[in-house]
Amino acid sequence: MKKCEYCGKEISYHEIYCSDECQRMANRHYDRTSKFLRLFYSFSMVGLIGLTIGLFLMSFARFMGGGLAIGCCLLLAVLLFLLPMPTQGMIRKRGIKKAEFISRMVGFGFIAIALLVAGLMIWL
Numbered sequence: 001m002k003k004c005e006y007c008g009k010e011i012s013y014h015e016i017y018c019s020d021e022c023q024r025m026a027n028r029h030y031d032r033t034s035k036f037l038r039l040f041y042s043f044s045m046v047g048l049i050g051l052t053i054g055l056f057l058m059s060f061a062r063f064m065g066g067g068l069a070i071g072c073c074l075l076l077a078v079l080l081f082l083l084p085m086p087t088q089g090m091i092r093k094r095g096i097k098k099a100e101f102i103s104r105m106v107g108f109g110f111i112a113i114a115l116l117v118a119g120l121m122i123w124l
């Protein structure tokens with residue numbers, strides 16, 4: 001059975017989306033992807049590299065390293081909330097709606113890491 005590319009609901013073979021609303025949301029997703037993909041990758045690279053350096057620095061400069069790591073986690077979280085950009089594979093498997101939701105959950109994961117680092121900074 002064919003599924004709506006946006007929400008994953010089952011549809012007939014001559015349709016692509018189950019409703020106009022899904023088509024509109026899917027177009028918005030593709031627009032956003034084509035406009036911001038490069039920006040998204042640049043910022044996530046900076047965030048991930050900064051996070052790694054921050055965690056490394058923490059072993060000898062706890063507050064500086066921790067501050068950098070927390071800053072980068074928050075950057076990544078905001079980035080994933082504003083621009084959830086799941087991979088093509090994820091979209092094919094689950095539909096755009098669920099794939100974007102999972103991306104935002106990964107953003108929550110980075111907030112959790114930021115809190116963990118803050119905890120380590122205070123309690124170590």
Ligand SMILES: [Zn+2]
Nearest residue numbers: 004007018022
């Ligand atoms: Zn749909």
